[in-house]
Amino acid sequence: MEAVLSFLKVDNWVEFWWVMFGLFGQLMFSGRFIVQWIASEKARRSTVPLAFWYFSMAGGVILFTYAVYRADPVFILGQSLGLFIYSRNLFLIYRERRENAAG
Structure with a gap:
């Protein structure tokens, strides 16, 4: 197990789990x-499904948390802007759906 810690360049198991958390965030973000x-292939045109914004938000929150833990101001700033954009897009989508349902 020490080889795993060495490979990941971490000194202890707490750091190991933080790295795993960060990698999971990156996986969500990339997903x-x-x-x-897949949605674009099914629609036979470029499209952005609602799940895209949920994956963006989940990955962004996890990566932001990881960046805060690492105290990386560049990473924190980059994820902060993204989280604002993802939140805004989800708000706009839900507002449009609510308006369409009402009238």
């Missing part, structure tokens, strides 16, 4: 493109 690609 959004697979979701978008």
Whole structure:
């Protein structure tokens, strides 16, 4: 097991789990493109499904948390802007759906 810690360049198991958490966030964040690609292939045109924004939000929150833990101001700033954009897009989508349902 020490080889795993050494490979990941971490000194202890707490750091190991933080790295695993960060990798999971990156997986969620990257998964959004697979979701978008599949939706576009099914629609036979470029489309951005609602799941894209959920994957973006989940990955962004996890990566933001990881960045705060790492105290990386560049990473924190980058994820902060993204989280604002993902939240805004979800708000706009739900507002449009609510308006369409009402009238």
